[in-house]
Amino acid sequence: MINDNYLKLSESYLFADIAKRVQTFKAENPKADVISLGIGDVTQPLAPAVIEALHKATDEMAIASTFRGYGPERGYDFLREAIVEHDFRSRGIDIEADEVFVSDGAKSDTGNFQELLSQDVRIALTDPVYPVYLDANIMAGREIVKLPCTQENDFVPELPSEHVDVVYLCYPNNPTGTTLTKEQLRNWVDYANRENALIFYDAAYEAYIQSKDVPHSIYEIPGAKQCTVEFHSYSKTAGFTGIRCGYTVVPKALRVPLNRLWNRRQSTKFNGTSYLAQRAAEAIYTPEGKTQIKATIAYYMRNARLMRESLTNIGFKVYGGIDAPYLWLGTPNGMSSWEFFDWMLQSAHVVCTPGVGFGSQGENFVRLTAFGTRENTEKAIHRINSKL
Numbered sequence: 001m002i003n004d005n006y007l008k009l010s011e012s013y014l015f016a017d018i019a020k021r022v023q024t025f026k027a028e029n030p031k032a033d034v035i036s037l038g039i040g041d042v043t044q045p046l047a048p049a050v051i052e053a054l055h056k057a058t059d060e061m062a063i064a065s066t067f068r069g070y071g072p073e074r075g076y077d078f079l080r081e082a083i084v085e086h087d088f089r090s091r092g093i094d095i096e097a098d099e100v101f102v103s104d105g106a107k108s109d110t111g112n113f114q115e116l117l118s119q120d121v122r123i124a125l126t127d128p129v130y131p132v133y134l135d136a137n138i139m140a141g142r143e144i145v146k147l148p149c150t151q152e153n154d155f156v157p158e159l160p161s162e163h164v165d166v167v168y169l170c171y172p173n174n175p176t177g178t179t180l181t182k183e184q185l186r187n188w189v190d191y192a193n194r195e196n197a198l199i200f201y202d203a204a205y206e207a208y209i210q211s212k213d214v215p216h217s218i219y220e221i222p223g224a225k226q227c228t229v230e231f232h233s234y235s236k237t238a239g240f241t242g243i244r245c246g247y248t249v250v251p252k253a254l255r256v257p258l259n260r261l262w263n264r265r266q267s268t269k270f271n272g273t274s275y276l277a278q279r280a281a282e283a284i285y286t287p288e289g290k291t292q293i294k295a296t297i298a299y300y301m302r303n304a305r306l307m308r309e310s311l312t313n314i315g316f317k318v319y320g321g322i323d324a325p326y327l328w329l330g331t332p333n334g335m336s337s338w339e340f341f342d343w344m345l346q347s348a349h350v351v352c353t354p355g356v357g358f359g360s361q362g363e364n365f366v367r368l369t370a371f372g373t374r375e376n377t378e379k380a381i382h383r384i385n386s387k388l
């Protein structure tokens, strides 16, 4: 009775697996002060503007005349208008509010969007990759083409040598923390338009971009609206991992009617993101909200710089961490990802993510996040240095 495809999945989801190992270690070593630089979960509180919006929205819920029940299926106009204005028009990109679908975050949408495709489409994924894209397509029983991202190609995937129908790209990249320039992204858009393929573009870490020539949205590239669905999340942009809100852009100019079908899918299977979460998201587009979330991102990026510089000085090969909150670290002395994970946990009491959990090309790497507190980040660097 079981969908056989589920039996092809690895035993557990990567981060659930890691959490279990860490729990076991903590149970056996109750005095150990374990620092998590593993899962990309944020540590800094929500921006004051967001808290204020949440209080206000809560008060509205207490009064019959301002109470809200089910919301509009694509999300409230106030949020979709703010998104269009601040994330797109201000960058010269013409996206309309009815092309924006508010969601509970990019994980659900990047996982669910493939439901609109037929079972026999060929999917291309980078290796290493955020496991959601892979697992969701294994669940659907699809054939996957892997695009290796290695030190040799600077973690920039080459265009597939065979036809693929869909390619998932995530930039700034999770897990390697690397980015694509406009020119590199243009190659992908041209490929997709030439091959009649679709790009599913995960821009969850866009707010961490510091370099001028790195695009914040794939729609900065001409022709992208014909071939790309773009996913956004407030989880890392504004610390919404616990609030849950994001959005997906499904252009009406796509060669296939995905806007209509995604609306049909979402209105059937999803009842929307809470009014509170959407008001909270709207607040990050106010002048105070913008300044406050920028300050938090700068805090995390300082962690990234500290880790990058210190770990490089100790002799590690470190990638990423310049336009992304992730660092991709070569393991020392040819240790496997899991061996180094165990060493980090047992000797330094620091949790990282084994690179091989993101794909076979991630072997001999681990990922560190910049989302820790400053104190823990400094402590982690010090412990790694002194235990080596």
Ligand code: MLT
Pocket (backbone or CB within 6 Å): 038, 039, 040, 041, 107, 130, 174, 235
């Ligand atoms: C990660 O650590 O890769 C992310 O936090 C996972 C996610 O955003 O779902």
